[in-house]
Amino acid sequence: MPSGPDSGSSPPTEQDLQRLSPAALAYVGDAVYELHVRVACLLPPRRIQDYHQQVVGQVRAESQAAQVRSLFPYLTEPEQEIVRRGRNAAQRGPRRVDADIYRQASGLEALLGYLYFSNPARLNELLQRLQSFWEGERSPAPVDLPHSPNEVPNEAS
Numbered sequence: 001m002p003s004g005p006d007s008g009s010s011p012p013t014e015q016d017l018q019r020l021s022p023a024a025l026a027y028v029g030d031a032v033y034e035l036h037v038r039v040a041c042l043l044p045p046r047r048i049q050d051y052h053q054q055v056v057g058q059v060r061a062e063s064q065a066a067q068v069r070s071l072f073p074y075l076t077e078p079e080q081e082i083v084r085r086g087r088n089a090a091q092r093g094p095r096r097v098d099a100d101i102y103r104q105a106s107g108l109e110a111l112l113g114y115l116y117f118s119n120p121a122r123l124n125e126l127l128q129r130l131q132s133f134w135e136g137e138r139s140p141a142p143v144d145l146p147h148s149p150n151e152v153p154n155e156a157s
Contacts (some may be wrong), residue, residue: 012117022089022110025082027114034059036127039043058134070133071108071126079111086110107113 017025037058041051057063068083076084087107092099115123 014118015113017117020105022082023091025111025113026086026090026106026109027113029109029111030059032112032116033064033109033124033127033130036131037150042132058098061102061105063134064108065101068104068108068111068129071130074126074129075111079115082111082114088127113122 026049034055037055041054072080072083084107086109087103089110090103090106092102112123112126113124
């Protein structure tokens with residue numbers, strides 16, 4: 001399996017990506033998202049501890065769950081399906097995190113991992129949108145994520 005779009009290897013095929021488990025995609029997506037947040041937090045310069053606190057605040061499951069709910073209306077149907085697959089495949093997370101919150105965060109990470117391999121331009125577009133959410137530039141109303149492929153998200157009150 002190639003190590004990524006910038007590795008010099010040929011990119012994985014759609015068939016390769018379909019063979020990866022949602023957990024494997026989430027594993028990569030977690031790293032991709034944390035690196036994006038770390039780089040985005042570098043300016044203005046400050047102490048490493050302050051960087052760390054800001055990054056942890058964005059990459060923790062609770063924040064990611066809120067972010068995926070805000071992002072969901074902007075996703076294509078195939079992207080929404082990847083989020084659902086990642087969410088449904090997630091095992092029980094840390095005890096401090098509600099199981100549904102952990103599953104939602106895993107869905108976001110699975111999507112980011114999938115896009116890392118399949119569509120870096122779309123990945124960058126969604127990362128920029130996520131960054132604008134947590135920087136407070138946009139605050140769309142979060143939606144409830146559907147629990148089955150046939151459900152449509154409801155606007156949150």
